[in-house]
């Protein structure tokens with residue numbers, strides 16, 4: 141079934157009786173060519189592109205819970221390609237271009253909204269650093285625009301411009317950045333993958349990897365052994381747990397990040413706004429809720445919930461930059477487990493075990509990466525060589541000293 | 557979370573900054589033949605366990621001591637708090 145305006149009108153006239161399930165619920169087969177572990181955004185995108193772009197058949201995605209229950213359904217939905225370093229920027233720009241064509245490509249309304257992202261600047265040093273980043277973006281074919289305080293005042297009069305400690309001096313804007321409806325990304329990729337014959341198997345937890353003589357033969361699951369020629373791990377915050385089955389220690393710590401949504405309001409915020417002096421980012425969903433977040437809680441955890449000091453810190457940052465937020469009531473908040481890497485950048489690579497591949501370390505910026513991560517991981521799984529925009533994301537870069545440390549924080553995952 | 561400081565008693569975790577896995581106490585020997593390999597593992601690789609985790613917290617807004625906290629990463633339950641210096645000395649370190 142294809143979605144179209146015609147179909148919507150037809151269903152409206154026929155009492156909406158013609159809509160069916162969007163994907164099958166198949167039993168696992170004994171063997172697949174390629175198994176993807178993890179039915180988050182990245183795993184589903186990988187399966188979709190493997191089948192659609194790289195001509196692979198006989199693929200399964202194994203998900204321990206239900207698809208979209210992980211970080212793909214927990215994030216604050218921001219997409220952008222405003223990175224500085226050469227290892228990162230071409231990859232994220234590739235991703236933003238894929239977002240721009242995604243809904244037509246998989247025939248699903250993911251509510252991709254290029255409402256723009258604005259990173260506020262509060263000091264002269266920060267202005268120089270942001271202009272440099274903007275130049276790096278432009279050199280890599282992305283868009284970037286430096287706005288003065290007056291220009292920002294015209295667009296966002298509600299911001300706290302004349303704060304004594306953190307006055308707003310300007311900002312770096314990327315007009316093509318924005319937000320996407322996160323659940324619809326999981327559903328759109330799942331539906332697209334399913335239509336190309338991919339088996340999406342939910343309630344199927346991977347509990348072990350079968351490795352014989354240095355070759356990965358398949359996975360042990362809560363529904364029995366499933367064989368495969370190639371196994372790709374794609375489990376975000378659970379990466380270390382999966383790779384421990386192959387005795388691989390990763391340059392990753394798992395941390396919790398919280399997200400917050402206010403009650404629904406009339407439109408008040410034009411795009412995504414980030415505070416440059418604390419960690420705070422906010423946008424407004426189409427339903428009207430202010431969607432915002434801040435820092436990690438900061439300690440290792442696998443609990444999908446955070447603690448109150450971070451809630452207080454995030455709300456203080458919100459009040460500092462946008463005092464009107466104090467009038468809104470907080471409706472919901474939740475946490476997701478992040479795979480924080482040692483340089484703040486991701487990994488898409490083979491392992492030293494034949495047939496075992498790894499995708500992870502997305503930290504809290506992996507939602508925007510979903511299309512490119514899926515595409516590049518599919519490229520690697522299908523061709524056994526990295527896609528040209530993902531060549532820097534090697535697993536051994538820490539040993540070789542080729543870190544991609546955007547923030548210059550060093551091997552301290554909770555600071556990236 | 558409340559951290560039961562061995563000297564100061566129960567303190568709010570917000571008074572502390574977090575460093576990470578307590579294996580960071582065991583700095584490799586820089587003169588070892590495979591020192592480069594050992595330092596790579598020491599600096600970058602982590603067990604990242606789901607369960608009981610031994611980790612270092614610094615009492616920045618308190619007495620500035622380093623604590624070794626044993627905490628469950630699935631439940632946030634803290635089962636043991638020691639002075640990191642005591643643990644390091646017991647392990648043969650000079651300081």
Ligand SMILES: Cc1cc2nc3c(=O)[nH]c(=O)nc-3n(C[C@H](O)[C@H](O)[C@H](O)COP(=O)(O)OP(=O)(O)OC[C@H]3O[C@@H](n4cnc5c(N)ncnc54)[C@H](O)[C@@H]3O)c2cc1C
Nearest residue numbers: 178180181182204210211212215216218346476506507508
């Ligand atoms: C609060 C919050 C805010 C964020 N905000 C942003 C943002 O604004 N912009 C942005 O770009 N990024 C953001 N992120 C980061 C982004 O959400 C993640 O980096 C990204 O979603 C991770 O990839 P994924 O979608 O594949 O992960 P997930 O959706 O977590 O997928 C992993 C899947 O693997 C499954 N799994 C785990 N273990 C097993 C097993 N043993 N067997 C089978 N399946 C298993 C899990 O159940 C899960 O469904 C945010 C994250 C959080 C938590």
